[in-house]
Amino acid sequence: MKHKIAGAILLTILSLTTSGQTGQGTLTVKGEVGLPLTITTAGLSEFRHAEANMKDREGNMHKYTGVSVLSILDSAKVTLGKQLRGEHLKKYLLVKCADGYQVLFSLAELDPDFGNKTVILADRVDGKPLPEGKGPFRLIIPDDKALARNSYEVIEMIVSFAKD
Ligand SMILES: Nc1nc2c(c(=O)[nH]1)N[C@H]1C(S)=C(S)[C@@H](COP(=O)(O)O)O[C@H]1N2
Numbered sequence: 001m002k003h004k005i006a007g008a009i010l011l012t013i014l015s016l017t018t019s020g021q022t023g024q025g026t027l028t029v030k031g032e033v034g035l036p037l038t039i040t041t042a043g044l045s046e047f048r049h050a051e052a053n054m055k056d057r058e059g060n061m062h063k064y065t066g067v068s069v070l071s072i073l074d075s076a077k078v079t080l081g082k083q084l085r086g087e088h089l090k091k092y093l094l095v096k097c098a099d100g101y102q103v104l105f106s107l108a109e110l111d112p113d114f115g116n117k118t119v120i121l122a123d124r125v126d127g128k129p130l131p132e133g134k135g136p137f138r139l140i141i142p143d144d145k146a147l148a149r150n151s152y153e154v155i156e157m158i159v160s161f162a163k164d
């Protein structure tokens with residue numbers, strides 16, 4: 001009996017911890033980084049924000065505001081700019097979402113001296129925080145023709161070397 005109650009309490013604590021983590025909506029930046037980061041919604045609001053307009057899959061235009069992924073990678077001391085050469089050209093950024101969705105960019109695709117692709121980690125849409133199920137952080141890639149990489153509920157960014 002005592003065990004059952006202790007088990008129930010433990011389960012409750014565990015589920016509170018997991019739901020608490022997604023509720024807080026932190027983003028971790030890790031892997032081949034000089035400085036791993038854990039970014040909260042308050043933390044992200046400290047970064048310089050940019051705007052991007054993008055249509056949703058119904059064709060309606062929305063105004064997103066957020067932080068350039070390049071500046072997040074820069075803060076995490078990822079090899080960009082002059083450091084992005086030789087073996088570092090094999091590096092990619094894997095973006096993981098709360099629903100298990102994952103998308104990938106090569107570092108060179110993002111770097112200003114190579115692809116210079118605009119990728120924004122948005123925290124607001126049309127002047128409001130992102131709605132439940134899409135936030136608190138979402139990728140916006142205004143120049144992608146398909147919408148599929150505009151990932152909702154981003155929770156992790158991992159930099160790695162591609163394997164042969
Ligand atoms: N986490 C997550 N993000 C996602 C998806 C998903 O299944 N999970 N679907 C993608 C696809 S296929 C599309 S078309 C767009 C749709 O974005 P919208 O809701 O702004 O129209 O979200 C993308 N982001």
Ligand SMILES: [Mo]
Pocket residue numbers: 147148
């Ligand atoms: Mo899609």
